[in-house]
Amino acid sequence: MRRFTKCTDKDFDVNVRNFNKNLNLYKDTLGIPAEVLDEVAAIENGWKAVFIKVADRKKCTSADIEVKNNYRKTTGSRLADLFDGYVRHNLALTGEMRFAFDLSDPHAAKRRIPPPADKPVLTVSHNAHLELNAVLSRATSERRHGKPEGVTSYEIWIQEGSEPVDEKKLTCYGRYTNTSEIFRFSFTDIGRVVTFVARWVNPRGESGPWSDPVTVSIG
Template sequence: MPSYLPASDPDFDAWQANFLSYANSHLAQLGLMLGDLIVANTRQLTWNGAYAANVAARNAAQAATQNKDAARATLESAIRALTQRLQASAAVDDAERAALGITVPDRTPSPVPVPTTRPVVKIDTSQRLQHTIHFADETTPTSVRKPKGVAAVEIWTKTGGPPPADVSQLVFLATDTRSPYLTVYEGDHGGAAAHYMLRWINTKGQPGPWSETATATIGA
């Protein structure tokens, strides 16, 4: 059965004030005498003092917290401005940065991974004597984003005849940083087959594995 006494202090304070005010002013109607309320009235005085002190302390703590937060914000602003100046100064070395507790730049270049995935290739032949070469990574074939650490794609080709038996039959065509790549052919290539193989290269120029051969006819 739930208690008739409110759980929260503010609600309890209002409730007890009403309760004892009514009881003290209606002694006869309630069948009470003044002595019956001595204990409750005395303890109400103790409660009133304790509750008022608690409210004042909470208000003071809230004000102190706000003052503290404001003081910290202004101090942080001053420190950040000074730190920015120190970080840009040639007179400050990394040992001094460490002693100050500010960020020490990482002087070791992060290793660049060699590509491990392959491009997937689609050739648009809708324009005569042109091939528009679309490429994407095999792990994200619907996105034009390159894999992490990849700078560009190398496009190699073989024009005419059967697909290349190995990469030694390929001729370098281009390096492209964003799909698609457009290649234009002379008129005497019309009707010939063009074969393409692509591979990713990282920012150090290290290549990844070859794509599957993509073949398309050069429209005359």
């Protein structure tokens, strides 16, 4: 375990102290036996004694360093075993305890953000000459702005004309994060009729259902 076997002496010093402190803090919930608490406390005290002697490398001897290294080797392996045996796989661990012991949630990586389930509400209005303002909101009674949970962006697609939307005729206009965007057109687009649709997208690039189409004339 890296926190006790593959780290610097300073990190080992911090990790031993934190391990001892947190074991005592959560001993009742985790069911830590008294003899384990005593053993970890003794290891910490023993480490303090050998570590302080090598704090100043100019004054310590090679024998002091050897004693420290041997102590770390034996106690580091023992601490790793105690950590795995009494903490890492303890079913009573809470989120707070995982944070204190610097443990990741084993289920977090398995949780998959699903594709967006709701279609956005899309409005497209004339902002200024040759400008259109597209606004997306959530499909709620309050029409709240902002993206739904698990959504990081959205896509705007367009289709020429006012005919019913055919996915084969859609062209992706872009992917955006701000739920209000201004689209600017050129003079050659005056009178052009365009139908807009949008859909939410999650971090994996998976998209949700289409919004209702909005058809506007550019001008």
